[in-house]
Amino acid sequence: MSTPAIELKNVTKRFGSVIANDNVNLTLEQGEILSILGENGSGKTTLMNMLSGIYYPDEGQIFVGGREVSIQSPKDSFELGIGMIHQHFKLIDVLSAAENIILGLQGEEILKMQEVYAKINELTAKYGFDLDPKEKIYNMSVSQKQTVEIVKVLYRGADMLILDEPTAVLTPQEIQKLFTVLRNMRQAGKSIIIITHKLNEVMELSDRVAVLRKGRYIGCVETAKTSISELTEMMVGEKISLDIHRSQPQDAHKRIEMRGITVRNKEGVRMLNKASFVANSGEILGIAGVAGSGQKELLEAIAGLQETETGGEILYYAPTGETLKLTEMTAENIRNLGIHLSFVPEDRLGMGLVGSMDLTDNMMIRSYRETGHFFAHRKAPRELAEQIVEKLDVVTPGVDTPISHLSGGNVQKMLVGREIAAQPIVLMVAYPVRGLDINSSYTIYNLLNEQKEKGVAVICVGEDIDVLLALCDRIMVMSGGNITGVVDAKSTTKEEIGLMMTGATKEKADHES
Amino acid sequence: MNHNTVTNKEPLIRMVKRGHIGKKRAWTIRGIAMLISLMVCALVIVGITGQNPLQVYAGIIDGAVGSNRRIWVTIRETFALLIVAVGLVPAFQMHFWNIGAEGQILMGGVASAAMMIYLGDALPNWLLIVLILVVSSLAGLLWGLLPALFKAHMNTNETLFTLMLNYVAMQITTFAIVFWENPAGSNTVGIINSATQKGWFPRVLGSNYGLNVLLVLAITAAVSIYMKYSKQGYEIKVVGESQNTARYAAINVKWVIVRTMMISGAICGLAGAIIVSGASHTISTSTAGGRGFTAIIVAWMSKFNPIAMLAISGFLVFMQQGSIQIASQFGLNENASDIITGILLFFMIGSEFFLKYRLEFKHRKENAK
Numbered sequence: 060m061s062t063p064a065i066e067l068k069n070v071t072k073r074f075g076s077v078i079a080n081d082n083v084n085l086t087l088e089q090g091e092i093l094s095i096l097g098e099n100g101s102g103k104t105t106l107m108n109m110l111s112g113i114y115y116p117d118e119g120q121i122f123v124g125g126r127e128v129s130i131q132s133p134k135d136s137f138e139l140g141i142g143m144i145h146q147h148f149k150l151i152d153v154l155s156a157a158e159n160i161i162l163g164l165q166g167e168e169i170l171k172m173q174e175v176y177a178k179i180n181e182l183t184a185k186y187g188f189d190l191d192p193k194e195k196i197y198n199m200s201v202s203q204k205q206t207v208e209i210v211k212v213l214y215r216g217a218d219m220l221i222l223d224e225p226t227a228v229l230t231p232q233e234i235q236k237l238f239t240v241l242r243n244m245r246q247a248g249k250s251i252i253i254i255t256h257k258l259n260e261v262m263e264l265s266d267r268v269a270v271l272r273k274g275r276y277i278g279c280v281e282t283a284k285t286s287i288s289e290l291t292e293m294m295v296g297e298k299i300s301l302d303i304h305r306s307q308p309q310d311a312h313k314r315i316e317m318r319g320i321t322v323r324n325k326e327g328v329r330m331l332n333k334a335s336f337v338a339n340s341g342e343i344l345g346i347a348g349v350a351g352s353g354q355k356e357l358l359e360a361i362a363g364l365q366e367t368e369t370g371g372e373i374l375y376y377a378p379t380g381e382t383l384k385l386t387e388m389t390a391e392n393i394r395n396l397g398i399h400l401s402f403v404p405e406d407r408l409g410m411g412l413v414g415s416m417d418l419t420d421n422m423m424i425r426s427y428r429e430t431g432h433f434f435a436h437r438k439a440p441r442e443l444a445e446q447i448v449e450k451l452d453v454v455t456p457g458v459d460t461p462i463s464h465l466s467g468g469n470v471q472k473m474l475v476g477r478e479i480a481a482q483p484i485v486l487m488v489a490y491p492v493r494g495l496d497i498n499s500s501y502t503i504y505n506l507l508n509e510q511k512e513k514g515v516a517v518i519c520v521g522e523d524i525d526v527l528l529a530l531c532d533r534i535m536v537m538s539g540g541n542i543t544g545v546v547d548a549k550s551t552t553k554e555e556i557g558l559m560m561t562g563a564t565k566e567k568a569d570h571e572s
Numbered sequence: 573m574n575h576n577t578v579t580n581k582e583p584l585i586r587m588v589k590r591g592h593i594g595k596k597r598a599w600t601i602r603g604i605a606m607l608i609s610l611m612v613c614a615l616v617i618v619g620i621t622g623q624n625p626l627q628v629y630a631g632i633i634d635g636a637v638g639s640n641r642r643i644w645v646t647i648r649e650t651f652a653l654l655i656v657a658v659g660l661v662p663a664f665q666m667h668f669w670n671i672g673a674e675g676q677i678l679m680g681g682v683a684s685a686a687m688m689i690y691l692g693d694a695l696p697n698w699l700l701i702v703l704i705l706v707v708s709s710l711a712g713l714l715w716g717l718l719p720a721l722f723k724a725h726m727n728t729n730e731t732l733f734t735l736m737l738n739y740v741a742m743q744i745t746t747f748a749i750v751f752w753e754n755p756a757g758s759n760t761v762g763i764i765n766s767a768t769q770k771g772w773f774p775r776v777l778g779s780n781y782g783l784n785v786l787l788v789l790a791i792t793a794a795v796s797i798y799m800k801y802s803k804q805g806y807e808i809k810v811v812g813e814s815q816n817t818a819r820y821a822a823i824n825v826k827w828v829i830v831r832t833m834m835i836s837g838a839i840c841g842l843a844g845a846i847i848v849s850g851a852s853h854t855i856s857t858s859t860a861g862g863r864g865f866t867a868i869i870v871a872w873m874s875k876f877n878p879i880a881m882l883a884i885s886g887f888l889v890f891m892q893q894g895s896i897q898i899a900s901q902f903g904l905n906e907n908a909s910d911i912i913t914g915i916l917l918f919f920m921i922g923s924e925f926f927l928k929y930r931l932e933f934k935h936r937k938e939n940a941k
Contacts, residue, residue: 073588115586117932364819391822400820411820413813424810424821427803435803 062125064089064219064250065110065141070119072105079105082119083276085269087219092241092251094261094282096294097271098496100466103254106271107221111143112136123219142212143221148204150196157192160211182213186243189236201349202233209240220244221252226260230349231524231557238264256294258287259525270294295497303504303529306512311339313376314485314516315361315398320371320386322356330356332540333371338485340378343507343517345531345548347524347556353540354520358487361518362400363390378484394425397484411474414463418444418455421462422477447476451502468499475503479510486510489520504530524553538562587929598927605923609916616911621902628898635897636890646886646893648781651788652847653885656867658792659839661876662832663716665799667812668723670833672734673840674864675741676715678857680708680844682741682748685855688764688771688848689752700771704845705787712841713834715741720833724826738864745857752855763853773850784850791839796878808832840864869917873924891916 065087072080080102087093097103108114110121112133120127123139130136136143150159157175179192190206199207205225212220222241226234241251241264255261261268262282270277270293277293315338322331331353338344346354359365361373363385373385375396385393412421422440430436444458451472455465462470475491488507492500507530511517521527527534531548536559543559614625621628637643656673663670684704691700719733754762765771776782799805811818811828818825843863848855866888874880895909 117588389822390819394822411817413810413817415813416809420806420809423806424817427806433803434801435806 061089063087063122064124065252066122066125067106067110068120068122070106070109070116070121072102072109072114072116078274080109080116081274083271083274085276086279087250087252088267089250090245090248091266092245092253092264094265094268095252095254095271096256096258096261096268096290098256098294100273100468100496101271101294102274103271104223107143107223107252107254110136110141110221137215137217140216140218141221142215142217142219144205144208144212144223144225146223146227148208150204150207152197153195155193155195156190156199156207156210159196159207160192160214164215179210179214182210185247186213186240188240201228202230202236205229205237213244218248219250219252221254223254224256225253226255226257227522228350230560231553232561234260257523258290261290262287272296291497303501303526304508305530305532306508308339308342308511308532310514311341312378314338314340315385315518316374316376317357317361318372318374320357320360320373321368322353322360322365323368324356330540331360334540334542336535336542336545338516338518340484340516341511341514342532343511343519343530345527345534346518346520346537347527347534348537348560350522352537352560354489354537356540357537358400358489358518358520361385361393361485361487362398363388363393364400375485397482398487399478399481399483399485400487400489412462412470415461417461418448418458418473421473422447424477425481443477443480444473447473447480451476451506468495471495472499472502475506479506483510483515485516485518487518487520490522491519492526493522500526524556528553528556536560586932588932593927601926602920602923605919605926606916609919612919613912613915616915620908621904623902628902631898631901632891632894635894635901638897642893644779644781646889648784648851649889649893650882650886651781651785652843652851653863653867653870653889654882655788655791655843655846656840656863657870657874657881657885658788658795658878659712659836659843660867660871661795661799661836662805662808663836664871665805665812665876666808666829666832668720668829668833668836669731670716670719670734670836671731671865671868672715672719672737673843673867674860674862675734675738676712676837676840677844677847677860677864678738678741678745679711679715680841681848681855681859682745682844683708683711683841684771684845684848685748685752685761685764688853692765692768692770697770697774701773701849704771704849705842708845708848709838709842712844713838715841716833716835716837717830720830723833724829742857745855745859749856760856761854764855766853771849772853773846781850784846787842787846787850791842792878792882795839799876804828804831869921873920887916888913 063086065085067083067085070080070083071078083102083106085095085106095103095106105114109116110130112130112135115131121130122128123141128135128139130139151162154162157172157179160179161175176192179190182188183190188206188210190203190210194203196204196207205228209220209222225237229237241253245251253265265282267279267281268285268290269279270290272294280289280293316336318335319333320331320335321329321333324330334353334357346357348354356365360367367386371386375383375385375398377383377396383396385398411424413424419437419441422443423435423437426440427435430439441458447453448455448458453465453469453472455469462473465473471491471493475488478486478488486507491503491507495503504526507517507519519527519531521530528548528551533545534548534551534556535545536543536556538560539562541562543562543564546555546559610629614629617623617625617628635642636646656677659676660670660673684707687700687704687707691703695703715737718737719728719730722728722733723730749759749761752761753759773780773783776786799808807818807823807828810821810823811825815825818828844859847859852859870881870884870888874884891913892909895912898904899908
């Protein structure tokens with residue numbers, strides 16, 4: 060066998076008392092696609108950041124092409140031929156693709172854009188990218204921006220590529236396109252590491268899979284000789300069932316009806332365009348769509364946190380038989396009706412929780428007004444916090460710990476737990492399992508199912524279509540602020556939803572698939 | 573690709589984040605920082621004056637607590653600084669960067685001077701003092717309310733706004749001094765009611781400054797309880813940490829901003845009354861004396877802990893009073909005290925870095941190939 064492209068030996072990295080990587084050994088062979096698989100917090104990104112020069116290992120050695128190296132900055136990493144494509148793109152919107160690609164390179168005195176275009180076109184033709192080098196970034200879709208990032212590192216001559224969760228923001232069709240390109244690059248001799256926690260992608264794309272768990276290297280297997288259940292076991296450390304129990308909706312009634320709601324953001328851009336839909340009691344309505352398609356605005360409009368344009372209305376059919384117009388009510392009154400929003404934003408703590416406060420104080424964010432006069436009462440919220448910690452197995456030193464010290468999954472359990480404890484009639488959750496490990500994810504799915512069986516109308520915005528398909532009764536698909544259709548989760552296909560995510564209506568998607 | 577540019581060398585010094593640090597260890601680090609700062613001060617003193625630093629330190633101690641009167645002056649100044657820091661706490665907990673305490677103090681000071689001058693003969697003394705406390709608080713409140721209203725409704729930058737209001741307060745004070753000039757042509761107000769002592773704080777606890785101490789302690793305790801146990805204190809923290817969350821919790825963010833700044837401004841205005849009626853009995857543009865800015869350091873360094881605020885105020889005032897003494901004793905410029913305070917603060921704030929990080933030095937690798 061030839062010398063490996065990259066070899067890590069006994070690499071350890073600590074952050075305070077937290078060991079992010081503990082004696083990790085890893086080998087990337089020349090011309091292979093290696094998946095690094097692990098749950099959130101297992102140390103995947105930290106490990107890759109040491110290769111890209113963002114962190115420096117506390118212990119251990121790194122070999123590139125058989126030579127021991129010391130990577131002290133991203134520049135060092137680049138000179139070794141390592142190119143990293145981060146989850147968050149680092150592009151300048153007002154520049155063109157080509158201008159972004161050559162940004163920061165030492166060129167000659169006179170910039171010859173024609174030569175740059177030619178070189179980019181050569182690269183895109185070679186690997187099968189779809190990219191116009193003159194296109195401005197702000198005109199591009201997320202997938203095109205990602206293409207620019209990949210071409211950028213190739214242009215600079217990288218022959219080892221690291222992609223951090225590259226599929227998180229893509230539709231199923233775009234993912235296929237990306238995989239084709241990656242396979243072409245492997246063909247051309249490039250070595251590729253892809254970080255992911257989606258098992259089916261691992262199986263489909265990679266040659267070998269390295270698994271990390273809680274900062275430790277568990278092992279490396281050949282993809283052809285393993286199975287999803289074996290990988291899950293390596294990832295989680297125990298055998299778990301991956302089936303979500305779905306009961307038939309009982310006694311469904313209309314609960315929420317949205318009619319022609321339009322929302323514009325501060326810049327006047329239409330984020331939600333004449334949206335209309337119905338959510339029923341006793342069912343889970345899933346919302347699928349690429350991030351930023353209007354899901355957040357839709358939920359916030361129902362919760363009364365979003366200004367909507369006149370002309371539309373949101374109706375609430377109370378279990379008592381009353382019909383109320385939510386569009387005319389304040390956020391506080393809507394919440395008192397039992398309509399609860401549990402939104403897990405990208406930064407997790409941005410809305411609904413206060414990071415520097417302890418668990419107890421975070422439990423009373425909504426209810427602190429209800430008791431006493433001048434002083435706040437902390438006994439009931441404290442008991443609630445203790446209950447949630449116990450019931451949902453939240454890992455925390457105690458209820459007096461600032462919630463930002465908890466891991467993402469535990470933070471989410473506290474948030475969802477609090478909303479459910481308030482006995483909602485409508486429960487809206489966005490990305491309820493974002494960043495959660497498999498076990499916690501299933502705890503949350505079960506909680507949602509429990510609510511559904513109690514007759515709660517559950518609306519769930521999700522990112523993993525496989526999960527939505529397994530969990531929801533109906534799935535509503537959004538694209539660019541439009542609702543492109545509502546499908547039955549039991550009879551639809553991933554392809555149909557994927558097409559609708561790109562803006563095709565249900566009829567058209569049916570026709571194409 | 574030039575592989576030779578990346579050499580097999582470890583960086584010489586690296587910062588490593590610490591985990592939890594024990595209380596004992598933390599205080600040891602702070603103590604070491606304090607010792608180093610005193611040594612550096614000594615070096616500077618020797619370098620500039622050629623004086624024996626031990627003598628200089630003895631001078632500092634003498635200046636701060638060398639006599640009964642000096643002790644009381646140090647106490648008076650400590651509590652004047654403390655109340656301003658306490659006033660800043662609600663605003664800072666809300667992440668509202670109120671750097672306008674200086675102006676709020678001045679407005680409170682001008683208000684109490686006005687009460688003393690115009691109502692000194694009209695009211696019984698106790699009523700006059702109550703009125704002084706109320707009116708000076710209202711003056712400070714107004715100075716806090718202005719930037720808060722603009723912040724809440726138009727999202728203006730509170731840092732610039734409060735800073736500029738300091739200058740407006742300064743001009744108002746100058747104007748008032750022209751009005752109240754005594755004796756004529758001196759361009760100062762002189763000691764107000766020096767004969768009748770109307771509007772002066774009465775002697776309490778056997779000292780002219782006893783009432784100052786009691787008032788400040790009461791307000792410090794009240795603010796601590798307010799921040800820790802009241803619903804309003806809770807709202808302040810939510811708004812400060814995340815306005816999105818506050819909105820989600822149906823907290824009236826605008827009102828919380830306005831209400832909190834009224835409280836913050838009122839306490840700083842009251843500080844003006846304590847300085848004017850309770851200590852100097854005069855008003856000038858230097859009545860606030862930079863306390864509005866020093867208090868920012870006091871509040872942040874103590875992480876809003878009232879006991880720590882008292883300790884840090886006391887330490888800073890101790891050094892300042894001591895420096896005034898050595899300035900006259902050794903013929904140093906008055907700015908010597910600023911230099912010493914600056915050096916001390918540098919090390920005290922710097923030590924906080926070492927509580928969060930430690931440095932790791934290059935270690936030789938035996939098995940490097």
